[in-house]
Amino acid sequence: MATSNPTGAALALWNPGADEHDPISARTYGFWLYLIGDALLFCSLFASYAVLDNPVNAAGGPLTAQVINTPHGLWQTFIILASVLAYSLGTVSLKNGNAAGVQLGILAALLLGGAFLYISGTDLWALAAQGNGPTRSAFLSVFFTLLLTHGLHMLFGILWMLVMLVQVGVLGFTKDVVGRLLNLRLFWQFQATMWVCVYFYVYLLGGAR
Amino acid sequence: MNPPKQRRASLLLKPLLALPALLLSGCTMAGIRLFHPAGLVAGAEMHYTLILVITMLIIIVPTLLMTIIFPLRYHHSRNAKYTPDWHFSLTIELLAWGIPFAIVAFLCYLTIQGVYAVNPWAPGILANAPGARQPPINVEVIATDWQWVFVYPDQGIATIDDLVVPSGRVVHLQMTATSNMNGFYIPQVAPMVDAMPAMESRDAFELDQPATYTGFSTDFSGAGFSWMQFSTRVVPQAEFDSWVASVQANPNQLTYAAFQKIAQPTVNAGAKPAYFSAPDKNLFGEVMTAAMQGVVYPVPDSFTKRVSDNSAQGAQAPASPQ
Amino acid sequence: MQVAVDGPWSPLLGRLSLAAIPYDNPILVSTFAVVALLGIVIIGAALYFGKLGYIWREWLTTVDHKKIGVMYIILGLVMLFRGFMDGAMMRTQQLLADGPNSPGYLGAQHGYLPPYHFDQIYTAHGTLMLFFAATPLVAGLGNLIVPLQIGARDMAFPYLNATSLWLTVSGAALCMISLFVGEFSNATWVGLMPFSEMPTNPGVGVDYWMWAFQLSSIGTTFNAINMIATIVKMRAPGMRWFRMPVYCWSSLTTNIIGLSIFPVVTVALTMLGIDRYFGTHFFTAGYGGNFMLYVNLFWIWGHPEVYFLMLPAFGLFSEIVPTFSNKALFGYPTMVAASFSIGGIGWVVWAHHFFTMGMGPELNGYFSAATMLVGIPTGVKAFNWLFTMYRGRITYATPMLWALIGLVLLLIGGLTGMMLSASVFDYTVHNSLFVVAHFHCMVLVIGAALFAGVTYWWPKVFGFKLDERNGQMYFWTFVLASLLVFVPLFYLGFAGVTRRLDYIYNPALKPLLWVSEGGIGMYFVSLFYFGKMLYVSLRDQIPAQADAWGTGRTLEWLTHTPVPFYNFAVTPQINARDELAWRKAKGVEGVQPTHYVPIHLPSNTAVPVIIGALATVFGFAMTWRIWWLSIASLLAIIIVVIIRSFDKNEGYVLSAEDIAKMENQVALASIIAEQPKRPALAQVEAH
Numbered sequence A: 001m002a003t004s005n006p007t008g009a010a011l012a013l014w015n016p017g018a019d020e021h022d023p024i025s026a027r028t029y030g031f032w033l034y035l036i037g038d039a040l041l042f043c044s045l046f047a048s049y050a051v052l053d054n055p056v057n058a059a060g061g062p063l064t065a066q067v068i069n070t071p072h073g074l075w076q077t078f079i080i081l082a083s084v085l086a087y088s089l090g091t092v093s094l095k096n097g098n099a100a101g102v103q104l105g106i107l108a109a110l111l112l113g114g115a116f117l118y119i120s121g122t123d124l125w126a127l128a129a130q131g132n133g134p135t136r137s138a139f140l141s142v143f144f145t146l147l148l149t150h151g152l153h154m155l156f157g158i159l160w161m162l163v164m165l166v167q168v169g170v171l172g173f174t175k176d177v178v179g180r181l182l183n184l185r186l187f188w189q190f191q192a193t194m195w196v197c198v199y200f201y202v203y204l205l206g207g208a209r
Numbered sequence B: 001m002n003p004p005k006q007r008r009a010s011l012l013l014k015p016l017l018a019l020p021a022l023l024l025s026g027c028t029m030a031g032i033r034l035f036h037p038a039g040l041v042a043g044a045e046m047h048y049t050l051i052l053v054i055t056m057l058i059i060i061v062p063t064l065l066m067t068i069i070f071p072l073r074y075h076h077s078r079n080a081k082y083t084p085d086w087h088f089s090l091t092i093e094l095l096a097w098g099i100p101f102a103i104v105a106f107l108c109y110l111t112i113q114g115v116y117a118v119n120p121w122a123p124g125i126l127a128n129a130p131g132a133r134q135p136p137i138n139v140e141v142i143a144t145d146w147q148w149v150f151v152y153p154d155q156g157i158a159t160i161d162d163l164v165v166p167s168g169r170v171v172h173l174q175m176t177a178t179s180n181m182n183g184f185y186i187p188q189v190a191p192m193v194d195a196m197p198a199m200e201s202r203d204a205f206e207l208d209q210p211a212t213y214t215g216f217s218t219d220f221s222g223a224g225f226s227w228m229q230f231s232t233r234v235v236p237q238a239e240f241d242s243w244v245a246s247v248q249a250n251p252n253q254l255t256y257a258a259f260q261k262i263a264q265p266t267v268n269a270g271a272k273p274a275y276f277s278a279p280d281k282n283l284f285g286e287v288m289t290a291a292m293q294g295v296v297y298p299v300p301d302s303f304t305k306r307v308s309d310n311s312a313q314g315a316q317a318p319a320s321p322q
Numbered sequence C: 001m002q003v004a005v006d007g008p009w010s011p012l013l014g015r016l017s018l019a020a021i022p023y024d025n026p027i028l029v030s031t032f033a034v035v036a037l038l039g040i041v042i043i044g045a046a047l048y049f050g051k052l053g054y055i056w057r058e059w060l061t062t063v064d065h066k067k068i069g070v071m072y073i074i075l076g077l078v079m080l081f082r083g084f085m086d087g088a089m090m091r092t093q094q095l096l097a098d099g100p101n102s103p104g105y106l107g108a109q110h111g112y113l114p115p116y117h118f119d120q121i122y123t124a125h126g127t128l129m130l131f132f133a134a135t136p137l138v139a140g141l142g143n144l145i146v147p148l149q150i151g152a153r154d155m156a157f158p159y160l161n162a163t164s165l166w167l168t169v170s171g172a173a174l175c176m177i178s179l180f181v182g183e184f185s186n187a188t189w190v191g192l193m194p195f196s197e198m199p200t201n202p203g204v205g206v207d208y209w210m211w212a213f214q215l216s217s218i219g220t221t222f223n224a225i226n227m228i229a230t231i232v233k234m235r236a237p238g239m240r241w242f243r244m245p246v247y248c249w250s251s252l253t254t255n256i257i258g259l260s261i262f263p264v265v266t267v268a269l270t271m272l273g274i275d276r277y278f279g280t281h282f283f284t285a286g287y288g289g290n291f292m293l294y295v296n297l298f299w300i301w302g303h304p305e306v307y308f309l310m311l312p313a314f315g316l317f318s319e320i321v322p323t324f325s326n327k328a329l330f331g332y333p334t335m336v337a338a339s340f341s342i343g344g345i346g347w348v349v350w351a352h353h354f355f356t357m358g359m360g361p362e363l364n365g366y367f368s369a370a371t372m373l374v375g376i377p378t379g380v381k382a383f384n385w386l387f388t389m390y391r392g393r394i395t396y397a398t399p400m401l402w403a404l405i406g407l408v409l410l411l412i413g414g415l416t417g418m419m420l421s422a423s424v425f426d427y428t429v430h431n432s433l434f435v436v437a438h439f440h441c442m443v444l445v446i447g448a449a450l451f452a453g454v455t456y457w458w459p460k461v462f463g464f465k466l467d468e469r470n471g472q473m474y475f476w477t478f479v480l481a482s483l484l485v486f487v488p489l490f491y492l493g494f495a496g497v498t499r500r501l502d503y504i505y506n507p508a509l510k511p512l513l514w515v516s517e518g519g520i521g522m523y524f525v526s527l528f529y530f531g532k533m534l535y536v537s538l539r540d541q542i543p544a545q546a547d548a549w550g551t552g553r554t555l556e557w558l559t560h561t562p563v564p565f566y567n568f569a570v571t572p573q574i575n576a577r578d579e580l581a582w583r584k585a586k587g588v589e590g591v592q593p594t595h596y597v598p599i600h601l602p603s604n605t606a607v608p609v610i611i612g613a614l615a616t617v618f619g620f621a622m623t624w625r626i627w628w629l630s631i632a633s634l635l636a637i638i639i640v641v642i643i644r645s646f647d648k649n650e651g652y653v654l655s656a657e658d659i660a661k662m663e664n665q666v667a668l669a670s671i672i673a674e675q676p677k678r679p680a681l682a683q684v685e686a687h
């Protein structure tokens, strides 16, 4: 709103309606910030892994090469990437406003994520059953913690997907729902990235040692 | 003896110090141990401390003066020169970044030099010490909850809370701990170094004059921490030898089994010493290995009673004939 | 008594039993009596005046950034008081337990506190002061002012904002509960390792500490995200980066630091938790555990954390010094650069907290040098404030006095910090009272800044100033007390006195300990003036101008005093760095908007406070190993969040007429006024 000052020149002092911000962009930005925090969380875990992946810290127990299942790791990588792809295909339907397509994409992503977790879970379980559980040595503590932290994130993502399946059906594509769908995509992609880091760092580099 | 060069530096510096000198005069009351260094290592620490204090004074005095003068001078009642819109000056900004930068550069140089001089692993300053020509005295230090065990592997003796060393010899200390981390410190003599379970750390010093000092733990380790003192006695070589002989004759032997009893949490109020002959040859290694295998000496409930229980503070060192 | 977590366990109550209640400790029982009495008085008064509903509707469930800020500040002040009482107890113990012949009281051998109790007190003091006094006060002022200074309606995520607050409160609540049920940690505020591990510390104290710390750091991380998003996304039109007030810059840097460090400590604490609950071996000495890893992770968080708290203090000084010098801030661009430098260097200096751990001279040398670099940008800040005052027109209002003393303390604390960072010197005073004196100078800078900030912005929020006369008395007595307490500690540190001693062996130190104790007495006098200041100001309530100090320069002074709950009736257009000063220079500071448009605001919600309550229950249940309750409360949190996500409430709209009415009668819109119920948007559409 322009006002003139005592000398007559036009000055812009007030700007009615300028406070309507784009909620989805702010929301996505905030979620990016959260992901930075999450990335630092994984960084700290990787750093700890680097410190403890060491014969001294294995305390006579196994090291990376003896505890990983490299073929499974490769399968898991494919599965998680497929899951991200499925979700992305779902978001293509979002653009067309196609609720069923979105739900189908999410469902596929969810099932693939479940398969991923199943493989992880059985592998870790088998390892623990051999007496090489997380309490065996500091190295195994960090090995389990790293994988389980990632798994927990995945589990959370799956829960989130379940909620979104319902919300897309019940609420339709409201601003909130669309914002959540977009953030969930970021989240899911981020977990896949983290898995690739795990795969590279633990399975490939660690396994080669 | 201090090397002449450094002695001169300190002599030059001391008169410059208005504030530390003031503090020095208070020494007799509170015993400012830092300002009574003994030996080369502590002497070097003192030397660097003095330079640091002076540098800080050089910064603090003018800045503090500005902090006092500006608010007084430009108080509104004084109608001093007023320039409400003056808010940038490249010269001042350059000085504001540049002067601290120069001082910091100097300080960095100084500290890096200093940290090599007193490096507990191998103090540079001891390299040319008079005692450096003789073989060093090795002492293994084991911090338990809450006592200090000193093992002399070469002499085949051990003590509790009593560190006895000959003058004019470099002393090499090797440290570890049973369950908790402690800080090993003899203020006037040696730099502070942590003694940690399952880890080995080192310290070194050399003293020329016989004297007695008090050392203690500086890193909190539980209920008995405040009482973790030990005496450090520097004695002439001859006296040291006869002391060693007398302890060697002590019937009390420090086997690992005996050590495990001593390592039970104990508040040794008053730092009553105990002496042992024939310590287990590899006691230090065994303590390290045990810690790595997860052996800890848990603190009994009597130390954690809600309202005090006297035994929590009054417990004595294990009875041990002298 | 240590409540062993490997003791008896029952499915219903976990390790909890009547024996956990310290009814045989006169100190704790009397504290409980006082706290309980206070609680009853407060709730009773609320009931008596019929305000319970008001408190629930307008405060506990609020999403308004200003009310959240005020609640943060109240939490901070209450915890500051509790932390002070801990400090007073510690000083008294050290005074009494001095020398082998010192007497013992209340059953203690020396002094009146047995070691185990004393250790809990300083652990609680450090934890409370940093996480539940300083952090909430900083976060509270940030919440209050940053949106106002950038001309925003609210924070970017109001609902998340309330959640941050209530998570912080739940951490504080756990600390308070630990006083009366069980015990607090005795492992120092840094959580010494392996001392905090199960084999050496099987009590619930460490768990209380860990959960309180963990919950509050999650709250702080959320707050950091929110602040950054607010500053980046919500600035009023025309507010370019280099028009932003320096306080906002420092909030931005601080929260960038916060976001980057809190995840690290979350990991460190989680690992400790896994060790303690599942028997893994991250930080034990045995089984390959590496407790140096904890020390590193902790200080990678811990050192930037001190700048996380200090930068907002610097920002505050940068607002207050120009206002009371009636002059623009000197060197604005280098101020911004200095903030970023401090934050940046702060990340790479952590190891100066453990020079004595036996790193080689190369590492110690590096960390010494890196640490010293911080002195440069900090010095730049100090000189810029000095040159702001130079050729100004200075008035000594209370906020300015606090800022000046803050500057002096910064010098003393900072230069002793520089000495500590020289590892050759640190080898002689590490873990001594010298370090304690160093960091108390520094945290008192923060304290001074917070008192300054509260006094400075109080009129903006409540519409009347704090009483100047008593405020200045409070100031002088507080400064005197601090000098009396901490100057002797520098001296004692040089004398070689270690920190965390519950018994001091050298009776020759008595005179100094008495001086220090005199300072504690003086603190009580200052608290009297603080109370009187509050009382007199609340009694008189002399209305303040929009620009309460007459020389304000930044945007927050443009809106009404007290600030309406919607901040600005119409979003201002920003034309200059110090917008208000610019408008004053143009003579248009009084020009009001000619018409109003409806404002969209979020509705209140009970979800955050419920999450906070459930988080407290969760922390408590985990501490006591009441597994069913832990699982139930965790599930409940998830369910509450899911239910809330189905909520169609889109906030409400404040009509132009309502705004016009409130603009003419500001008291109607003040944050303490009760608002009529306004229908939520989604419901409106349904009709």
Ligand code: HEA
Pocket: B059, B063, B099, B100, B101, B103, B104, C190, C306, C307, C309, C310, C352, C353, C354, C371, C372, C374, C375, C376, C378, C379, C380, C382, C410, C411, C413, C414, C415, C417, C418, C420, C421, C422, C426, C429, C430, C431, C435, C438, C439, C442, C443, C446
């Ligand atoms: C807000 C809190 C805060 C702040 C801002 C600081 C700031 C600094 N701190 Fe401090 N510190 C703590 C809180 C803080 N500290 C705490 C809580 C601990 C103990 C933790 C524990 O163990 O419990 C601690 C401990 C601590 C240690 C470890 C001591 C030990 O345990 O042995 C060290 C060592 O390097 C250190 C150094 C510094 C330095 C160099 C700065 C610098 O940032 C200071 C910079 C400021 C100036 C230098 C003054 C102004 C500058 C000028 C006037 C310009 C001219 C100056 C020069 C050119 C030098 N601090």
Ligand code: HEA
Pocket: C077, C078, C080, C081, C083, C084, C087, C088, C090, C091, C122, C123, C125, C126, C127, C129, C130, C133, C134, C188, C189, C190, C436, C440, C443, C444, C447, C482, C485, C498, C499, C500, C501, C523, C527, C530
């Ligand atoms: C922000 C941080 C902070 C602050 C402000 C303080 C403030 C104080 N501290 Fe603290 N302190 C620490 C952080 C802090 N401390 C830490 C981190 C440790 C290390 C712990 C450890 O070793 O693990 C420590 C340790 C510590 C010790 C232990 C020394 C030792 O190890 O031997 C002592 C002992 O004297 C002490 C004393 C004090 C005193 C007297 C104050 C005083 O300055 C307090 C002054 C405050 C007031 C006078 C209260 C004012 C209150 C109001 C105005 C509000 C009133 C309102 C209502 C009631 C609603 N502190």
Ligand code: CUA
Pocket: B181, B194, B196, B199, C292, C357
């Ligand atoms: Cu500390 Cu090893």
Ligand SMILES: [Cu+2]
Pocket: C302, C303, C306, C350, C352, C353
């Ligand atoms: Cu630090």
